[in-house]
Amino acid sequence: MLYRSYYNRQYYKRIEQMHEKYGPVIRTSPNEIHLMDPENYDRIYSSPSRYxxxxxxxxxxxxxxxxxxxxxxxxxxxxxxxxxxxxxxxxxxxxEDVVQSKAWKIIELTTQALQENRPMxxxxxxxxxxxxxxxxxxxxxxxxxxxxxxxxxxxxxxxxxxxxxxxxxxxxxxxxxxxxxxxxxxxxxxxxxxxxxxxxxxxxxxxxxxxxxxxxxxxxxxxxxxxxxxxxxxxxxxxxxxxxxxxxxxxxxxxxxxxxxDTTGNAMTVAAYHVIGNRQIYDKLTAELKRAFPDAEAKLDFLKLEKLPYLTGVVKESLRLFLVQSTSIQ
Structure with missing residues (x-):
């Protein structure tokens, strides 16, 4: 633990260096190991697990x-x-109705910020x-x-x-x-x-x-x-x-x-950052949503949303990037 604290939030870089030197499985303390390859990860975290x-x-x-x-x-x-x-x-x-009502509040707050020319x-x-x-x-x-x-x-x-x-x-x-x-x-x-x-x-x-x-x-x-x-x-x-x-x-x-x-909020932040920051992703995603929901005021029905392939891909990739980011920080 003290060794990890010494490197603080850069510990993940030290972990990467140790993997390069010692291989996919390294012992970081007397009772702790760090895994880099999916095969061993699944052996530890599969369900049911004896660990x-x-x-x-x-x-x-x-x-x-x-x-x-x-x-x-x-x-x-x-x-x-x-x-x-x-x-x-x-x-x-x-x-779903609860989620929809809260999501519309985000839309209203964003619209108001744009109208007042201030950051959201x-x-x-x-x-x-x-x-x-x-x-x-x-x-x-x-x-x-x-x-x-x-x-x-x-x-x-x-x-x-x-x-x-x-x-x-x-x-x-x-x-x-x-x-x-x-x-x-x-x-x-x-x-x-x-x-x-x-x-x-x-x-x-x-x-x-x-x-x-x-x-x-x-x-x-x-x-x-x-x-x-x-x-x-x-x-x-x-x-x-x-x-x-x-x-x-x-x-x-x-x-x-x-x-x-924390976790869900972080995942949404990662998704918004990459979608807004990449014009190609933004254009493709908005085009798919507009085809599925021509009326901008219509309810974005979950059962219909989950069938949109590009949106599903964006969600999954955002979750992957969020998990990578979280693991690196820890």
Missing amino acids: EKPAAVYDSYLSPAAAFATPSNEVHRVRRAALNPMFSRRMVLGL DFYHAFRSLSTDIISDFAFDKSFNLLDSPDLGAAYLALIRQLNVGPWVLQQLPFLIPLVTRVPPWLAPLLSKSLGSVYEIKQQCADQIEDVRARLTTQKGVHDRPTIFSQLIDPPNTTGDRVCSTDDELRDEALSVLAAAS
Whole structure:
């Protein structure tokens, strides 16, 4: 870990140099290897895999009860199974109206910026778009960051701080038990990153309580199932709940929100950058969209969008570039 920290954000270049010298598989620490060839990657990360997550790494995120941070494959499989149905194709299609309404806000904000001859803040807009959608899907109550004057910049700054602490705690894992015992009022005085963790966790706890209160009032009936309405009151389930404690629900909420705002927002940023920056791609993509949707005001139906070959290619290539970028930064 100290060796990696020494190279900071240039570590990926050092990794490339080591691969050139030692081959496709290199040992970067006593209990860590780095792979360059797809064959060995698939052997490690195929499903099911007997390799477990490194506990020291995932403990540093201070959300031990979330499925994301569960080192054990067996426990992770059970926790993940409870979430999988919520991200099925059927559920995603049921969320289309929410996605459409949030996407139109981006269009309206961009149009207004053009009319006023001022720049459009896509960095925060894309991340707020993703957060507004996932918060609606998670809690049936959108955060509506796109409606805020700063496009959610203050909230997203808190989320970004969540990624700072793990780097320190991975170097000094003996601090983790101490950090988890810090009173919430003291956390921001000790560390901005730690204060952000406690603030977001409290927000998540409040959201969970709000969902639980609405479920009680409505006697468990929701017009549209959400992630946490299903985790709190799972339908047709016998035995113990997967998330049976407030801590588990809170950590799962933190994991869902952090993943949505950063990863999806980054992927959309990469896509927009390359499409707008390459005239050939831009012209070909817009031509395909105009043929499919001659009316510029028409709803861009998902079932129709997914059948457009060039758009599908742009989405997949954008995801590939985003993953390459993320891996390089890490």
